[in-house]
Amino acid sequence: MPSPDFFICSGESKLKYAAMTKQHELITLVAKLKLRWYLTLRWILGLWVRFRVQADADGNTGTSDDRPVCYVLDAYALSSVLILDRCCEQQQLARPLLPIPGIDGAPGRSYAVLKRLRGLFVRSPDPRRNSRMLALLVEQCWQNPALDVQLVPVTVLVGQRPSKDSGLTRVIFAENWEIGGRFRRFVSTLVNGRKTFVQFSRPISLRDLVDEGLEAPVALRKVSRILRVHFKRVRTAAIGPDLSHRRTMVDKVVNSPTVRAAIEEKARRSRMTLEQAHRLAIKYVREIAANYSYSLIIVAEALVSWFWNRIYNGIKLNHFEDFQHQAPGHEVIYVPCHRSHLDYILLSYLVHENGFVPPHIAAGINLNLPVVGSLLRRGGAFFLRRSFRAHKLYAAVFHEYLSTIQTQGVSIEYFIEGTRSRTGRLLQPKGGMLAMSVRSYLNAPVRPIMFQPVYIGYERIVESDSYTTELSGKAKRSERLSDLRKIFGILRHNYGEAHVSMCEPVFLDELLEQYDADWQGTLRRQSRRPEWMGSLIEDLGQMIMTRINASADVNPVNLLALVLLGTPRHALGEKQLGRQIELYKALLSNKPTPGRVTVTAKTAEQIIEYGFRMEILRRQEHTLGDIISIRPDRAVGLTYLRNNVAHLVALPSLVACCFLEHRSFQVAHLHKFITIAHPFLQSELFLTWNQEQVTAALDESIEQLLSHGLLVRDEDGETLYRTPDNPEAVMQLRILAHSLLQTLHRYLITISILARNGSGVLSRAELERLCIHTAQRISMLHEFDAPEFYDKYLFKGFIAQLRKTGYLSPNQDNRLVFDRRLEMISKDAQFILGEAIRQEIDRQAPLAENDA
DSSP: OOOGGGSOOOHHHHHHHHHHHHHHHTOOHHHHHHHHHHHHHHHHHHTTOOEEEEOOTTSOSSOSSSSOEEEEEEEOOHHHHHHHHHHHHHTTOOOTTSOOTTOTTOOSOSEEEEEOEEOSSSOEEOOOSSOHHHHHHHHHHHHOTTOOOEEEEEEEEESOSOOTTSOHHHHHTSOOSSOOOHHHHHHHHHHHGGGEEEEEOOOEEHHHHHTTTOOHHHHHHHHHHHHHHHHHHHHHHHHOOOOOHHHHSHHHHHTSHHHHHHHHHHHHHHTOOHHHHHHHHHHHHHHHOOOOOHHHHHHHHHHHHHHHHHHOSEEEEESHHHHHHHSTTSEEEEEEOOOOTHHHHHHHHHHHHTTSOOOEEEEEGGGOOTTHHHHHHHTTEEEEOSOOTTOHHHHHHHHHHHHHHHHTTOOEEOOTTSSOOSSSSOOOOOOHHHHHHHHHHHHOOOSOEEEEEEEEEESSOTTHHHHHHHHTTOOOOOOOGGGGGHHHHHTTSOOOEEEEEEOOOEEHHHHHHHHOTTHHHHHHHOOSOOTTHHHHHHHHHHHHHHHHHTTOEEOHHHHHHHHHTTSTTSEEEHHHHHHHHHHHHHHHTSTTSOTTOEEOOOOHHHHHHHHHHTTOEEEEOOTTOOEEEEOGGGHHHHHHHHHHHGGGGHHHHHHHHTTSSOSEEEHHHHHHHHHHHHHHHHHHHOOSOOTTTHHHHHHHHHHHHHHTTSEEEOTTSSEEEEOTTOHHHHHHHHHHHHHHHHHHHHHHHHHHHHHHHOTTTOOHHHHHHHHHHHHHHHHHHHSOOOGGGGOHHHHHHHHHHHHHTTSOEEOTTSOEEOOHHHHHHHHHHHHHHOHHHHHHHHHHOOOTTTOO
């Protein structure tokens, strides 16, 4: 540090020196002893601490006249006061450790602090809203018109904002928004003291405030508010925004009008006092709110980076450049698909690695485990209960919290599927979180909302075994702290690559304008919810899921699963396997595949080799050529990865299904069948094409199959034929058909059970139960036992779509009734799939009384 001799004694310096001399004259004997003790501590501190001085916006440090000066600190820390005193001595400024001249009854110092901790051992924030020193100075200026005191805000940061390369200890003890205790400040000074930052701000004249005609208490509140806002801006610029909502949000949420009304209703309904209901609301906020810590994010980034490198060969990120251009100026809400618990970590890690603040993530309350829950909160997680429709106070608190962070521009992430997919297919979107986000925006349209769908794909799922167990009928086991032991098992395996694609975003303003061009005027004119709100939320959910599927990434394991799971014994000759992989790559690289879909650049030979490295494949040598098959212990897990991308080959697979039992098929019949099947395939697979577009997309798929020699067309172009005398083309069509075959089988199972039991006989729950049991039995008898074939959510979705399209409807007894249109669909399906499949499904389809 420069010594005081470094400064030239100019006229200005002489004024400063005279002011310092006058300060010394006011010190009493006791104060001198105290000062001597502080100076001793300052000398010890100076052996280690090195600071850099930042002048105010005018290039000044402190003041340039002889008016009394009081330095103002945001929060009290003795080390900060000592560092400031050393800095002022070097700059020949009035010193904070000496009293202010001309102030009657002032303590022996020239600084004030806005926040303090109190208590000897257990320290908590001092509840006083205003500094006693500031109150004294305002009162003196109000009583003495000739007195003016210059308030100089000073920010002392020890460590400021470390990078991820600064070291773990420096990151942990870096500056943050919390008032640190004595031990933390001591360690922070030891670790980060050589990178201390002292910033002076423009002086504030108390005389100017008092001369505005304000009473002393009002002037005190005003200057305190000015200083609080100022310190928040300076600290935000230095270490980033305060995102710790558990600390800053409790009062704001609980005191909002909607939550106050809910508190009063809770007190009235539950016969409790308002104070009890108020405490309950505070408890809910603390249960929900995140406790974001930038230091933890830096530490977590290093740990997560090590973890990824240990279990993954890499992370592939697609279309991020588009997101970088579109995100600025928007409130970003990330809405990824949900495959694994690792989704939370993966997306936050990638966002932070690419220069964006990690989002606040909505997590289930089941993850709020001891220790783990606290760490997740600091990483940005906020927790919600699975269902809270019946708990009005909790619902009001949660909605207000979400609305508050959204209004403040905090990026948010949630999974609209509601739970992790156990089959690899996208689940039907749930509108709860979407509705709260939209309502919050309609109430306070501060920043336009951009919903950012995100596709996440893996080459091996960490939870694969538990998914299979749950699909087999066993109840899901709640998360436990002991589950952390599984990490050691995870670290022993190779999970290939992770693939993340930023999908085409949904801009809420554009969607609102489609429903109501003057939606803002409509909201001003009426207080009730718009009639189109429900439809908008439903469309928004469907758009998000469709855009996720339209940006899928097809990795090598997806292709191996598509091909080999389509064969009877999950085996194929090595050459045939290579040709089938190339066929899939060609189909996926051309229309009608959506343009944002990415396909692995590996060749067929490289993909097969990769399958061996991933311990998916096994080789059986043979004279006529080696046979490649799936290892038996990996087959069920691969169905998940096949389903990730099955929607991309749905149309060519549908065409191929028509040639399983027929040598020829009319194009007009294909068009008719896709028109009937589209609503159901769209609901289950979230296809990119709507009802008007799907016929043209089907024709493009037919052209692809024609160009690869799998089909031929007659001269008039009205009929398609299987390629004659080409057994390999027939085999390729059969493998291609298998991608959609199980979906069509589920549809036929449902319709057959309805037809056998008759109209008005089965309830929805009975139909679902019979479908699941029938599919389970058929899977055990004729396929390898893949539990995803009889997943209850797939049957529920198909039955719901039958009701939505009018094929089914409930009668007054809540039994499902149908007409001849359902029988016509059944006949079309039977014609395509063949007599043998129809007879087997009819033989297994039970009557309701026989399955009871």
